[in-house]
Amino acid sequence: MQIGILYSRIRKDEKLLLGELRERGHEVTKIDVRKERFGLESTTADVADLDLVVDRCLSTSRSLYATEFLDSYGVPVVNAPETGDVCADKAKNSLALAEADIPTPxxxxxxxxxxxxxxxxxxxxxxxxxxxxxxxxxxxxxxxxxxxxxxxxxxxxxxxxxxxxxxxxxxFVDKPGRDIRVLAVDGEPVAAMTRSSDHWLTNAAKGGETQSFELDDRALELVERASAAVGGGMLGVDLMEVGVEPEADTGETGGAGSGEYTVHEVNHTVEFKALNTATDVDVPAKVVDWLEAKAAAAAGDDAAEAHT
Amino acid sequence: MTSDTDPVMAEDPITGEEIELPADVEVGEIIDSPVTGTELEVISLDPVVLEEAPELEEDWGE
The missing domain is CATH 3.30.1490.20 (ATP-grasp fold, A domain)
Structure with a gap:
């Protein structure tokens, strides 16, 4: 298949993705959004023959506009602009989670x-x-x-x-020194990890320590619902355990002693290099499996339209 | 042209020193200068051109 990657910076995440796509024999078109123009009918980017475009823009504003324009030309793009619109704004994100009756701070x-x-x-x-x-x-x-x-x-x-x-x-959610990051594709978890720190901010980008995490049934349910609440796609769903005393936290996987979670955020241009390192999951392979399925589904939609 | 196994050499745009890049380097990739630690962006591969990478902006992230 022919896959386009929207980007302005190739991080380790994009490199893993490009490597997996090429290894499987897919043709990849890198689209540096800084070099392109997007008109009402068409773009300077070479997208006509692409089966699917993956938005990996580091800049949220570029991500939102570029996906919106590509979508308007009928180019299949993940994540969908509607998903980006909700996830890029914390207020909209919180509203979407609350409207879906998902526990959120x-x-x-x-x-x-x-x-x-x-x-x-x-x-x-x-x-x-x-x-x-x-x-x-x-x-x-x-x-x-x-x-x-x-x-x-x-x-x-x-x-x-x-x-x-x-x-x-x-x-302020008094989490047990860690939060949980789940990479999910259309609600199905690919991999999950905890991010721990003595600091109240536990983001991996802030230097939080990462460790593989096994999702229990409640977490699985919340991830699926949170994904649906923002329109699905490849997402980073962030959860915090609530009602856990720090001393009850053994640091082991599985969320022992938690039982309940709150979903504080869903991210639409999710980074996965830390998950790929922290877990045994071949994350880029799982992501490309999903991209192949999305491209096949988009091709199926096009064929169906051609017959009507 | 470079192959996947050839070392890729480039000039550090800040110091002018010759630096070695990963063999599988990509256009658009960010490299930490081994000389100054500055983030450098790979602008092209044929010839290999590096520039100082853009500063972090407020809407960057996930």
Whole structure:
């Protein structure tokens, strides 16, 4: 099959993907979105013969627009722009999870310092303030006191881009020193790991230690539902265990002693190099299995349309 | 042209020193300069051209 990869930076993740695709004999077209233009009817990118395009843009804004344009030309693209739209914005992400009745941290959005402060005081301390767009734990604040809240809100209002004036405030979830990252394709888990740190931010990008994790039935159910809630695709579903005392956490796989989870985020251009290292799963192989199935399904749709 | 097994040599755009890249290097790949640690982007492979990689931007991530 002919696969297009939208990118602006080839990370280890894209390299793993490219290697697996080429090893299987697929023809890969790398599309550097920085070099292309996207018109209302067509693009300078060579997409006409592609069976499927995979969005691996590092930049969220480029990802959202490029997939939207490709979709408008009828080019099959994963993830779908609708999924990206929900996942790229933490407020939309939280709303989608809540609408699907999936446990997710209590969240409020406010547009002024004053109303943000009201929300923070109602949550109590500590609570968390996040940018609505952003990743890797960047610019996230755990707020421990009123004076810290005042300072952060003033800085954000004065210095920030307009998106920083959308104050996204969330309860602080007292997780057992780790959270769980699941890579899933259309709701089916490929691999899962914990990310542990003494710091409240446990992201692998922040240096959290990773370890393979075996999902229990409840986690499997939540991953499937969270995927469906944002429109499906290749996703990084992030969960935290709730109701676990730190001393009850043995550090072993399987979520022993947890029983319940909260889903705090679903990511649409998921990185998987850490999962590939932390688990026994050949992640790029599983991802390419899924891409092959998506391309075949897209070809089937085209054939069906041609017959009608 | 390079093959998958040939070492790929390039000039570090910051220091001018000759540096070795992975044999399977890709256009668009980011390389840490072994000299300065600076992130370098592979602009082309034939000839091999490196440039200082773009700075991290606020909407980068997953």
């Amino acid at each position: 209590a969240t409020e959005v406010a547009f002024t310092k004053e109303t943000a402060m009201e929300a923070i005081e109602e949550f109590g301390y500590p609570c968390v303030l996040k940018p609505v767009v952003g990743s890797w734990g960047r610019l996230m604040a755990k707020i421990d006191t009123r004076s810290a809240a005042e300072a952060i809100l003033e800085h954000k209002e004065t210095l920030g881009h307009y998106e920083h004036k959308v104050f996204y405030i969330q309860e």
